[in-house]
Amino acid sequence: MSFYIGREASKLWKRICSETTVEINLLAENWKYLLAGLVCQYIHGLAARGVHYFHKPGPILQDVGFFLLPELGQDKAYISETLFTTIFISFALWTFHPFILKSRKIYTVLIWCRVLAFLFASQILRIITFYSTQLPGPNYHCREGSKLATLPRPDNILEVLVINFPHGVLYGCGDLIFSSHMIFTLTFVRTYQKYGTRRSIKQLAWLLAVIQSLLIVASRKHYTVDVIVAWYTVNLVVFFVDKKLPELPDRSIAASANLLPLSTKDKDGRNKEENYKLLNGNSGDPADRRQRSQINGKITDDGNTHHTDSSMNGA
Numbered sequence: 673m674s675f676y677i678g679r680e681a682s683k684l685w686k687r688i689c690s691e692t693t694v695e696i697n698l699l700a701e702n703w704k705y706l707l708a709g710l711v712c713q714y715i716h717g718l719a720a721r722g723v724h725y726f727h728k729p730g731p732i733l734q735d736v737g738f739f740l741l742p743e744l745g746q747d748k749a750y751i752s753e754t755l756f757t758t759i760f761i762s763f764a765l766w767t768f769h770p771f772i773l774k775s776r777k778i779y780t781v782l783i784w785c786r787v788l789a790f791l792f793a794s795q796i797l798r799i800i801t802f803y804s805t806q807l808p809g810p811n812y813h814c815r816e817g818s819k820l821a822t823l824p825r826p827d828n829i830l831e832v833l834v835i836n837f838p839h840g841v842l843y844g845c846g847d848l849i850f851s852s853h854m855i856f857t858l859t860f861v862r863t864y865q866k867y868g869t870r871r872s873i874k875q876l877a878w879l880l881a882v883i884q885s886l887l888i889v890a891s892r893k894h895y896t897v898d899v900i901v902a903w904y905t906v907n908l909v910v911f912f913v914d915k916k917l918p919e920l921p922d923r924s925i926a927a928s929a930n931l932l933p934l935s936t937k938d939k940d941g942r943n944k945e946e947n948y949k950l951l952n953g954n955s956g957d958p959a960d961r962r963q964r965s966q967i968n969g970k971i972t973d974d975g976n977t978h979h980t981d982s983s984m985n986g987a
Contacts, residue, residue: 698781730816
């Protein structure tokens, strides 16, 4: 029993080391895209904090979702954040599953490059939208009479540049249309829908996205319009941006034998070489380089000419 456990542990360690080597090489090639995506996250947080300075509390706008869904209240507001945190952590762990599981279909670095590209496009649209019109926040800490509804004017630029995570994220006001929580949720769900392998988890992911939408409205973090706009905007962004990005390389057994996916130049060179060999009557197999000849429409592999009996042809 101990020998079996030791052998499996050795296989797991080899798999982790092999996958780490592959991902480090990919990281060396794509670190600029990951860095740009992370910088965009900071800019988005900076913009959300900036709009808080312009927020003016006022009467809550009339909202259909507020009539249909009872307010959870301040003591139950954690339910929405708990579900969102669960979705976030679950997706992050899934992106690292190639380090552990044998059935690996994705590269961790490349999948995060795609996710950050989707987030970048969606968040840029979100920044433009909530700076265009500031709505009175419906959340309890954004209402009239709350000390957190407005931020005092900053004394220096450092106060603006420090996002104050996570307090500044949880207690922000003014960044309403459209929901940032739904940007992350729908991006994760759409990504797993395309690259995930378990149908049951895909169905559960969409169900959780719907529940997350209802909880956001019930906890009064956003108006219903913020959630609805997020649903069609994020899905459209992912659809069009995904078409512009190069497809992830195939992680089949043959492709994984090379550890890294071939570049476009390598693929073109290989295709040209194979076509050249085929045009010259060579299959490309080093073991099959015998000269071939064609006589009377018949091809022989041994290079010998099969003559036709003259009497049979009436000559």
